[in-house]
Amino acid sequence: MPFDKTKAITALEHIIGAKHVISDPSDMASCLTDWRGDYQGKALAVVKPANTNEVSAILQCADALNMAVIPQGGNTSLCGGATPDDQENNLILSTERLNTIRDIDVAGQTITVESGCILDVIKSTAAEHDLLFPLDLGARGTCRIGGNLSTNAGGLNVIRYGNMRDLTLGLEVVLMGGKVMNLLSSLKKNNTGYDLKNLFIGAEGTLGVITAATLKLFSRPKATATGFAGLRDINAGIELLNRCQAASGGNVIAFELMPRSIIENVLHFYPDCQPPLNDIPPFSALIEIASTAEADQHPDPDGGMPLTAILTQTLADALESGLITDATIASNQAQQDALWAIRELTPESEIKAGKAYKSDISIPLRHMAAFYADAVTAVHAIAPDARIFGFGHIGDGNLHFNLCEPVGGNADFRRHYPDFDVIMLDLLKTYEGSISAEHGIGQKKRDMLRVVKDPIALEVMQAIKQALDPKGLMNPGKVI
Numbered sequence: 246m247p248f249d250k251t252k253a254i255t256a257l258e259h260i261i262g263a264k265h266v267i268s269d270p271s272d273m274a275s276c277l278t279d280w281r282g283d284y285q286g287k288a289l290a291v292v293k294p295a296n297t298n299e300v301s302a303i304l305q306c307a308d309a310l311n312m313a314v315i316p317q318g319g320n321t322s323l324c325g326g327a328t329p330d331d332q333e334n335n336l337i338l339s340t341e342r343l344n345t346i347r348d349i350d351v352a353g354q355t356i357t358v359e360s361g362c363i364l365d366v367i368k369s370t371a372a373e374h375d376l377l378f379p380l381d382l383g384a385r386g387t388c389r390i391g392g393n394l395s396t397n398a399g400g401l402n403v404i405r406y407g408n409m410r411d412l413t414l415g416l417e418v419v420l421m422g423g424k425v426m427n428l429l430s431s432l433k434k435n436n437t438g439y440d441l442k443n444l445f446i447g448a449e450g451t452l453g454v455i456t457a458a459t460l461k462l463f464s465r466p467k468a469t470a471t472g473f474a475g476l477r478d479i480n481a482g483i484e485l486l487n488r489c490q491a492a493s494g495g496n497v498i499a500f501e502l503m504p505r506s507i508i509e510n511v512l513h514f515y516p517d518c519q520p521p522l523n524d525i526p527p528f529s530a531l532i533e534i535a536s537t538a539e540a541d542q543h544p545d546p547d548g549g550m551p552l553t554a555i556l557t558q559t560l561a562d563a564l565e566s567g568l569i570t571d572a573t574i575a576s577n578q579a580q581q582d583a584l585w586a587i588r589e590l591t592p593e594s595e596i597k598a599g600k601a602y603k604s605d606i607s608i609p610l611r612h613m614a615a616f617y618a619d620a621v622t623a624v625h626a627i628a629p630d631a632r633i634f635g636f637g638h639i640g641d642g643n644l645h646f647n648l649c650e651p652v653g654g655n656a657d658f659r660r661h662y663p664d665f666d667v668i669m670l671d672l673l674k675t676y677e678g679s680i681s682a683e684h685g686i687g688q689k690k691r692d693m694l695r696v697v698k699d700p701i702a703l704e705v706m707q708a709i710k711q712a713l714d715p716k717g718l719m720n721p722g723k724v725i
């Protein structure tokens with residue numbers, strides 16, 4: 246039977262009111278494309294439910310009328326995860342109105358939030374209670390926690406606090422057909438059968454709609470020290486990371502690899518940014534250590550913060566032993582912000598630089614330098630003028646090895662993308678890496694997943710998908 250659009254819209258309007266069912270193409274436009282503008286899709290409507298019951302009713306209706314449901318939070322996915330395909334029965338389920346902070350347990354250090362809460366709002370709510378929700382990434386002002394959960398987001402502080410799986414205690418999920426599964430719990434120990442919560446975290450909306458979550462909070466660091474070091478090479482950076490961990494009692498909260506190409510690109514497009522070092526070597530690291538300890542909050546007799554003294558001494562020793570070529574340490578908030586600005590402006594400056602082949606890979610730290618060198622050689626063998634923008638959260642083994650077209654553009658650059666895929670797949674196999682560290686699979690890496698994932702694991706994933714979504718209506722075309 247052909248899909249009846251009018252019947253579907255009428256049913257949806259009946260559930261949440263006509264005002265919250267958007268079907269005008271121009272009003273839907275921003276939901277039909279992704280953050281980078283790489284993917285474009287179609288939809289019957291964007292629906293904006295306000296609570297779990299409404300989500301449940303929508304998923305019941307979708308099941309009955311054969312509508313595909315594409316959950317969408319902040320739409321900042323970097324792999325086309327929240328962009329629909331071109332089918333006319335697509336329904337984008339926006340979590341925008343599921344934005345209530347349900348509970349904050351200060352003593353137990355947990356917070357229960359609806360999935361449409363913006364990451365930054367959760368962070369500032371925790372901060373109002375002198376607590377920290379540590380997930381942090383560039384899209385913090387736009388992305389929503391349901392999107393963070395569904396991609397098992399990582400970001401800047403994984404090295405200290407872990408990714409979304411590590412930060413989540415409980416979930417509430419609505420399944421296709423409308424059943425509400427209540428896994429909300431603030432227990433740290435809860436061994437009651439299969440770990441269903443972790444199945445939905447990282448499922449990218451292919452198994453159900455997350456409507457709420459209970460998250461871990463932490464004591465808020467009161468002192469931080471931020472430095473920028475020019476590295477002898479990548480291996481020296483890894484040794485520096487380990488030295489910083491040892492010196493700070495494991496309190497490195499960020500360790501970001503910044504190649505010269507990226508720093509120069511940021512400075513080119515944002516001339517107000519200050520160069521972090523006078524002479525920028527091929528690789529640098531942005532380092533932050535933090536402490537909640539009272540003793541670290543007060544200046545020592547020499548007038549410096551104890552944490553700053555630790556970082557200063559570690560960097561001085563590293564200079565002495567030739568691991569680094571130069572370093573700077575922020576002595577106030579403005580200087581900290583200036584160092585972070587270079588890192589934070591990296592994604593935007595990349596877009597301004599031109600077309601780019603993007604990756605989000607992870608590699609064991611011991612293979613990082615060899616991977617990087619081999620990848621540069623292989624890429625330049627087929628595209629000699631490609632600019633290598635390989636940066637990332639190297640402290641946790643995550644590298645965004647991006648390849649940008651040459652200055653001035655190259656109409657042919659995209660034709661190399663399949664070759665770049667082959668290079669990545671070969672080298673990730675050699676160096677035991679992963680095709681997706683934190684952004685997920687989405688539609689971008691679906692074909693790659695079939696190549697790299699263990700075939701039995703793929704069978705198990707298919708069986709789970711079949712059991713929970715037999716008609717394939719949850720976010721079709723993504724992951725599997």
Ligand SMILES: Cc1cc2nc3c(=O)[nH]c(=O)nc-3n(C[C@H](O)[C@H](O)[C@H](O)COP(=O)(O)OP(=O)(O)OC[C@H]3O[C@@H](n4cnc5c(N)ncnc54)[C@H](O)[C@@H]3O)c2cc1C
Binds near residue numbers: 383396456
């Ligand atoms: C500037 C910038 C910097 C970034 N930095 C990082 C980074 O450092 N680390 C990192 O991990 N990512 C990063 N990202 C990627 C992106 O921000 C994250 O993946 C984020 O977690 C996505 O959240 P969102 O609300 O925008 O999700 P969306 O893009 O809306 O959706 C992402 C996926 O989750 C699904 N989904 C969304 N909400 C739900 C729900 N309630 N239930 C079920 N499924 C749902 C969607 O269908 C889709 O598959 C960055 C993106 C940008 C633009």
